[in-house]
Amino acid sequence: MSAPGDGTSLKALSPAQAKKELARLAREIARHDRLYYQDSTPALADAEYDALRLRNEAIEARFSGLVRTDSPSHRVGAPVGEGFSKVTHTRPMLSLANAFEGADLEEFVGRVRRFLKLDPGQPVELVGEPKIDGLSASLRFEDGVFVRGATRGDGVMGEDITANLRTVRDIPARLAGPTPAVLEVRGEVYMSRAAFVALNARRDEAGEALFANPRNAAAGSLRQLDASVTASRQLHFFAYGWGETSDEPTGAYRDFLGQLEAWGFAVNPLAEPSADLAAALDLHARLLERRDSLDYDIDGVVYKIDRLDWQARLGQVSRAPRWAIAYKFPPEQARTLLKRIVIQVGRTGTLTPVAELEPVTVAGVTVSRATLHNEDEITRKDVRAGDTVIIQRAGDVIPQVVAADPKKRPAEAKPFEFPSACPECGSHAMRKEGEVAWRCTGGLVCPAQAVERLRYFVSRAAFDIEGLGDKQVAQFRGWGWIESPADIFRLEERDSARDPALAAREGWGEISAQNLFDAVRIRRRISLARFINALGIRMVGETIARLLARQYGAYDRFDATMRAAADGDGEAYIALVDIDGIGPKVVEMLVEFFAEPKNRAAVDDLAAQLTIEGFVAPASDSPLDGKTVVFTGSLERMARDEAKARALALGAKVSSSVSKKTDYVVAGADSGSKLKKAAELGLTVLTEDDWFALIEG
Numbered sequence: 001m002s003a004p005g006d007g008t009s010l011k012a013l014s015p016a017q018a019k020k021e022l023a024r025l026a027r028e029i030a031r032h033d034r035l036y037y038q039d040s041t042p043a044l045a046d047a048e049y050d051a052l053r054l055r056n057e058a059i060e061a062r063f064s065g066l067v068r069t070d071s072p073s074h075r076v077g078a079p080v081g082e083g084f085s086k087v088t089h090t091r092p093m094l095s096l097a098n099a100f101e102g103a104d105l106e107e108f109v110g111r112v113r114r115f116l117k118l119d120p121g122q123p124v125e126l127v128g129e130p131k132i133d134g135l136s137a138s139l140r141f142e143d144g145v146f147v148r149g150a151t152r153g154d155g156v157m158g159e160d161i162t163a164n165l166r167t168v169r170d171i172p173a174r175l176a177g178p179t180p181a182v183l184e185v186r187g188e189v190y191m192s193r194a195a196f197v198a199l200n201a202r203r204d205e206a207g208e209a210l211f212a213n214p215r216n217a218a219a220g221s222l223r224q225l226d227a228s229v230t231a232s233r234q235l236h237f238f239a240y241g242w243g244e245t246s247d248e249p250t251g252a253y254r255d256f257l258g259q260l261e262a263w264g265f266a267v268n269p270l271a272e273p274s275a276d277l278a279a280a281l282d283l284h285a286r287l288l289e290r291r292d293s294l295d296y297d298i299d300g301v302v303y304k305i306d307r308l309d310w311q312a313r314l315g316q317v318s319r320a321p322r323w324a325i326a327y328k329f330p331p332e333q334a335r336t337l338l339k340r341i342v343i344q345v346g347r348t349g350t351l352t353p354v355a356e357l358e359p360v361t362v363a364g365v366t367v368s369r370a371t372l373h374n375e376d377e378i379t380r381k382d383v384r385a386g387d388t389v390i391i392q393r394a395g396d397v398i399p400q401v402v403a404a405d406p407k408k409r410p411a412e413a414k415p416f417e418f419p420s421a422c423p424e425c426g427s428h429a430m431r432k433e434g435e436v437a438w439r440c441t442g443g444l445v446c447p448a449q450a451v452e453r454l455r456y457f458v459s460r461a462a463f464d465i466e467g468l469g470d471k472q473v474a475q476f477r478g479w480g481w482i483e484s485p486a487d488i489f490r491l492e493e494r495d496s497a498r499d500p501a502l503a504a505r506e507g508w509g510e511i512s513a514q515n516l517f518d519a520v521r522i523r524r525r526i527s528l529a530r531f532i533n534a535l536g537i538r539m540v541g542e543t544i545a546r547l548l549a550r551q552y553g554a555y556d557r558f559d560a561t562m563r564a565a566a567d568g569d570g571e572a573y574i575a576l577v578d579i580d581g582i583g584p585k586v587v588e589m590l591v592e593f594f595a596e597p598k599n600r601a602a603v604d605d606l607a608a609q610l611t612i613e614g615f616v617a618p619a620s621d622s623p624l625d626g627k628t629v630v631f632t633g634s635l636e637r638m639a640r641d642e643a644k645a646r647a648l649a650l651g652a653k654v655s656s657s658v659s660k661k662t663d664y665v666v667a668g669a670d671s672g673s674k675l676k677k678a679a680e681l682g683l684t685v686l687t688e689d690d691w692f693a694l695i696e697g
Helices: 015-038 046-062 102-116 193-205 214-222 227-231 253-263 277-293 308-314 375-381 447-458 470-479 491-495 510-522 528-534 542-552 555-566 570-577 584-595 597-607 640-649 673-681 688-695
Strands: 086-088 097-099 126-132 135-142 145-151 157-159 182-191 235-245 272-274 298-305 324-328 333-345 350-362 365-371 388-392 400-404 438-440 525-527 611-613 628-632 664-667 684-686
Touching (some): 097 102, 102 277, 135 214, 182 193, 214 235, 253 308, 272 277, 277 298, 350 375, 375 400, 447 470, 528 555, 528 611, 555 597, 628 673, 664 673
Antiparallel strands (some): 086 157, 135 145, 182 235, 333 388, 350 438, 388 400
């Protein structure tokens, strides 16, 4: 297969190329997740974003040993922004896996059958619902009264937008009939096409910037600090799921939708059950045909397993449930002029060609730039400045140049020649054999790389310092005020010695300078997970940082263990390798980072400026919360993957090896050396029946 990426087909990728491409995809998708979820200003529409995620997943499936710990397949949404208080979701708000053709939906059903060990003749019934192109929200009701509403955020923590959600007409203030004592209802906030057109007409008349599409308008409306503005935007809400509840739904999902209606919620009237795959595919075809006639935007069909007991057994992977999938509609395209090709230098020195386009609207969003990925991609498509090109969008990623129209090519158009020098610092640029990317060799002298490293440090996923964005980082770096992350926290104390001081500089003033110093001061207190992520260690993103913070609890213990592992302490190294979800490549990167004296000095310098808060686990009454579990042998009542998923969902740490820190060893048939070692260490060994008795109470 071929997909947007480095221009190399999946089958032709070498391991080295795959590793580089996965790194690029992780960065690209993370950046556009922030644009979509935090800023409500996606650079593209749904289909191209999905194409990048699809390529990422396909490469991971072929090169399973290269899966990154910060892989987009492990992540949901983006960290919450400023302006609203934070809400921790008791149950994570997950994303969905995607299907792009009928065969993908058929494979989804096949995976369900294999996971649940179903008989070949046993039917798998689905419920299909239009996938609304809006903003996910979670509503908490206590004794039937609406008490709090939140955005999805990064799936773990969202924004408290209760006041704004109270203005949405489809959200009842009090539920009808008997209700659970605690109930979280989840669904999608959206704006109708008619309301969108009317809103943009009002904004145009007032000389205000127009929204690109209804989804952006809905997201921007929900994140207003003045709820009266939200109330004027005529938002709607479709309910489709639940989070925390004191009375877990049972039976069929279709019946739960009926219960939502009985409580007073709007449920999409086009949702319908499908007895088999043929019926599910027919629903997709019918909704695709009706797509343009609806008064709200949809971009696919979400299929869910109808049996709720099966949903519970299937559980979830890191970012998505195993019991649901989104079958997306095909992307939309447009034609425009490619004015010129420019080179951007990334944080790691990669030179990326970008097409500057005559602005064109594709799927409701104006596009003026599109990535060309690399030299091979340009050559393969024979794209030149002056060409008329076909642009395709899919998701919130950078637009893709699908092809050029040679019939409309001007005579003077010449093939693009990749530069042999970095456009930022003039250093030699080179492309290694077996790789697709050109890279600047300037390293530390290249301003693009230095600035990008600092930009990541202050980004929302890391220290999230208000008022210190891309422009300010580049400015301070240019003045020589910030060379390392610790310098950020010395800005205020050194300001009085500078001539002129920050407040006297162009573009600054007393208030803006003091606001920045205050924002930096606030961030002197940081969680351990954010601190680890902000270090920028290769392959250590948000997910791995959270795992490490949970494992070690406090900064001193984390720092001492990392340095011990880097210094050859076998026990520390083995304990690190044994953390479930942290592979040998990640351990290699951690050891490499902490083995470098300059890195240690920089970390010490930074830590001395901060108060690093230890990891605090969410309150839980699970018998496995914080326990370390090892599975060995063959289980009869559920597959090994399902057993691990259940353990993780209950707050356990799942390890691959037995040690004195193991709390439970679950031993199935044909258990071997792990069971023997557990006996030698005097550990608690559970049979499969013991295991079910423990987790089911």
